[in-house]
Amino acid sequence: MAKIIDGKAIAKKLRGAVSEQTAILKEQSVIPGLAVILVGEDPASEIYVRNKERAANKVGVHAETFKYPSTATEAEILDKVAALNVDDTIDAILVQSPVPSQINEQKVQEGIIPEKDVDGFHPENIGRLYAGQAGYYPIANTPRGIMTMLQHEKIDLSNKHAVVIGRSILVGRPMFALLQAANVSVTLLHQYTPATLRRELLAVADIVVVATGVPDLVMGADLKPGAVVMDVGMNRLPNNELVGDVNFVSAEKVAGAITPVPGGVGPMTIATLLQTTVELAAKHHHIELEQGWQNI
Numbered sequence: 001m002a003k004i005i006d007g008k009a010i011a012k013k014l015r016g017a018v019s020e021q022t023a024i025l026k027e028q029s030v031i032p033g034l035a036v037i038l039v040g041e042d043p044a045s046e047i048y049v050r051n052k053e054r055a056a057n058k059v060g061v062h063a064e065t066f067k068y069p070s071t072a073t074e075a076e077i078l079d080k081v082a083a084l085n086v087d088d089t090i091d092a093i094l095v096q097s098p099v100p101s102q103i104n105e106q107k108v109q110e111g112i113i114p115e116k117d118v119d120g121f122h123p124e125n126i127g128r129l130y131a132g133q134a135g136y137y138p139i140a141n142t143p144r145g146i147m148t149m150l151q152h153e154k155i156d157l158s159n160k161h162a163v164v165i166g167r168s169i170l171v172g173r174p175m176f177a178l179l180q181a182a183n184v185s186v187t188l189l190h191q192y193t194p195a196t197l198r199r200e201l202l203a204v205a206d207i208v209v210v211a212t213g214v215p216d217l218v219m220g221a222d223l224k225p226g227a228v229v230m231d232v233g234m235n236r237l238p239n240n241e242l243v244g245d246v247n248f249v250s251a252e253k254v255a256g257a258i259t260p261v262p263g264g265v266g267p268m269t270i271a272t273l274l275q276t277t278v279e280l281a282a283k284h285h286h287i288e289l290e291q292g293w294q295n296i
């Protein structure tokens with residue numbers, strides 16, 4: 001049976017490390033500031049945003065949420081972003097995704113200055129990631145959180161082949177770049193990849209990351225025995241059960257290690273968001289954080 005990778009526990013450790021850093025920043029009168037913009041009344045988004053604010057306050061990050069009705073205009077949101085860009089108490093800005101259809105999400109992401117782009121969605125930051133640039137820039141928190149989990153579990157990445165399924169800006173694309181930067185050979189698949197090809201590639205994948213929103217897309221029989229499976233999917237079934245994109249019951253019999261849903265990748269997203277917020281605050285205030293503090 002596969003080892004269950006306890007994302008909840010790793011996220012807790014990471015939040016502890018973030019608290020230590022905010023304490024050090026506080027000695028220099030720096031309180032990291034996170035601004036969260038929520039447009040509309042999506043119940044899941046409401047919960048995520050509330051959890052972000054709560055988690056932030058617990059680790060010594062000042063968080064402010066700005067809520068807009070589903071009828072808000074793009075200009076209103078862009079105006080708010082512009083004000084936060086020049087607000088010296090705010091080091092990190094994010095717009096909760098998804099946004100209502102009258103708002104161009106890409107335009108809003110581009111409105112956030114790259115220095116405060118805590119989600120790492122700004123084309124300048126994605127471009128740096130894809131160019132393999134050295135130096136610090138924010139990287140999307142879910143894939144970065146997955147890298148932290150792989151590191152925490154001491155999973156050897158050298159000479160490995162990863163299959164990433166899903167090509168969103170939120171997960172798949174940055175995941176591809178991060179794994180590839182760690183010298184993993186990466187294959188990026190998506191919803192139009194034929195099932196036969198997907199199975200052929202999964203059969204030779206040492207690491208599998210799935211972020212599609214399709215329950216049971218990956219079955220145990222698809223996996224290479226011993227594979228490490230990181231399930232980013234979050235699907236609410238009609239019986240209200242929350243499941244990933246991987247069929248857990250069959251996969252845990254074949255995989256070497258696997259993340260559960262819930263309690264796997266999900267909790268790492270918010271913990272990593274806090275980590276990135278603290279890093280942006282330190283950079284903004286020209287403070288060097290202790291080397292390697294993120295190696296939890």
Ligand SMILES: Nc1nc2c(c(=O)[nH]1)N[C@@H](CN(C=O)c1ccc(C(=O)N[C@@H](CCC(=O)O)C(=O)O)cc1)CN2
Nearest residue numbers: 048094095096097098119262263264265266267269270
């Ligand atoms: N601007 C952004 N929008 C969205 C992001 C993001 O990173 N930035 N990610 C997701 C939503 N999200 C955070 O925003 C998020 C989703 C899920 C979880 C989580 O902890 N999930 C739990 C289960 C929760 C439940 O029971 O419903 C788990 O997997 O254990 C955290 C954050 C989309 N939008």
Ligand SMILES: [Mg+2]
Nearest residue numbers: 031033088089
């Ligand atoms: Mg500040």
